[in-house]
Structure formats: structure tokens, C-alpha cells
Amino acid sequence: METGKILTVLIAIALVACMGYIIWDNYLMKTGGGNVQYIPQQTVIQQQAPAAETPAGNGGETVPATYIHSGEVYATPSEIKSMDLNVEAVDWDGVVGNDGITIHFNFYDAYGRKVIFSGYTISLNVDIYSPEYDTLNRKLSVRNVLYKGYATVTSSDQGDGSTLAGIRVPFSDMKFGQYDKGIGLVKVTASMPSGGTVIGEEIMQFARNTIS
Numbered sequence: 001m002e003t004g005k006i007l008t009v010l011i012a013i014a015l016v017a018c019m020g021y022i023i024w025d026n027y028l029m030k031t032g033g034g035n036v037q038y039i040p041q042q043t044v045i046q047q048q049a050p051a052a053e054t055p056a057g058n059g060g061e062t063v064p065a066t067y068i069h070s071g072e073v074y075a076t077p078s079e080i081k082s083m084d085l086n087v088e089a090v091d092w093d094g095v096v097g098n099d100g101i102t103i104h105f106n107f108y109d110a111y112g113r114k115v116i117f118s119g120y121t122i123s124l125n126v127d128i129y130s131p132e133y134d135t136l137n138r139k140l141s142v143r144n145v146l147y148k149g150y151a152t153v154t155s156s157d158q159g160d161g162s163t164l165a166g167i168r169v170p171f172s173d174m175k176f177g178q179y180d181k182g183i184g185l186v187k188v189t190a191s192m193p194s195g196g197t198v199i200g201e202e203i204m205q206f207a208r209n210t211i212s
Contacts, residue, residue, distance in 0.1 A: 100170035131184030182208035
């Protein structure tokens with residue numbers, strides 16, 4: 001009689017344990033437990049870049065473009081969709097007076113994140129124009145061309161980060177007409193290694209009489 005009671009209790013305990021395990025296992029499956037990992041939204045995502053964007057020396061293998069959700073993207077130039085400029089007059093020889101302008105630039109992807117790259121060559125066409133009005137306050141039908149030049153960059157660091165980083169254009173290389181007020185528009189066209197271009201422009205008013 002006593003043995004029968006003990007056996008009944010053991011069976012009841014076993015049934016409770018079994019039901020508990022089933023409930024717990026079902027809970028884990030629904031909440032992503034076990035071997036399933038939750039990935040935070042602000043994580044690192046990898047995307048295969050085109051083979052044409054692979055730097056020399058990698059044996060033709062594609063390179064993953066890594067996106068970091070913090071305002072910057074370490075990627076290949078194929079991810080570049082736009083650029084912006086910041087132009088300032090700079091004294092770079094230590095003698096009093098500005099020597100020319102420095103064109104700072106940054107590249108951005110489709111999501112507005114700054115693209116950081118190195119080891120790729122991007123060709124830049126630089127065009128500098130006069131303001132829309134001349135010294136006689138006449139509106140020009142077409143801005144006068146003050147400068148046309150070319151540059152290349154192999155790293156995003158070359159465009160920004162310090163006063164002297166960027167493209168330097170001496171005032172002495174600019175061709176001012178008799179009635180040109182000064183500098184009115186700076187335009188940079190960047191040609192990507194895999195094709196396509198992006199354009200950055202900055203409208204500025206740098207008076208000619210301030211150029212030493």
C-alpha cells in the first residue's frame with residue numbers, strides 16, 4: 001500500500017516536470033532563445049561590393065562594404081551618391097595675406113552617411129566662376145570662368161580634417177576679367193572608378209579686392 005502511494009507521487013512529479021519542460025521550450029522558441037540571436041538595429045551590416053571596385057593586389061576578389069550606423073560608412077567609391085563642399089580662403093605660406101582657396105569635400109552614400117575609403121583613385125574636375133553680378137552691378141547671362149583644373153584623390157582623408165586638407169587653388173592661377181567682382185561659385189565634379197559622377201557646388205562671395 002505504501003509502495004503504491006510512493007509510485008503515484010513519483011509519477012505525478014514526473015508529469016509536472018515534463019509539462020514544465022514543454023512550456024519552457026515553447027517559450028524559448030517564441031522569444032528567440034536557444035541558438036537564435038537577436039541582432040540590434042544599430043549593428044554592422046555587410047554588403048558585397050562589385051569586383052570592379054576591388055583594389056589592386058586582392059586577386060580579383062570582391063571586398064565587402066561595411067556600413068557603420070554612426071554617420072560614417074567604410075566602403076568603396078561605388079557607394080558614393082553625393083558630395084558637398086566647404087570653401088575657405090587660406091594663407092598657406094606663412095606670409096600675411098591669403099594665398100588662395102582650399103576646397104574641402106566629403107562624399108556621402110544614399111543614406112546621407114559620410115563615405116570613408118582609401119586605395120581608390122577618384123578624378124576631380126574643378127571649376128571656379130565669378131559671381132552673377134559684375135562690379136557695375138550688371139547681371140551676367142553666364143558666369144565668367146575664372147579657373148578650370150584637375151585633381152585626383154586616393155583617400156577620403158584628403159578632402160577634410162584640417163585647414164590645409166582639400167584642393168588648393170592659388171589666386172594667381174585664376175583669371176579675373178576687368179569687371180569680375182571675385183569668386184562666386186565653386187564646382188567640383190568627381191568621376192568614380194567604376195563609372196558615374198557626382199557634383200558638389202558652393203556659392204560664395206569672395207570679393208576680388210580682398211585678394212592680395
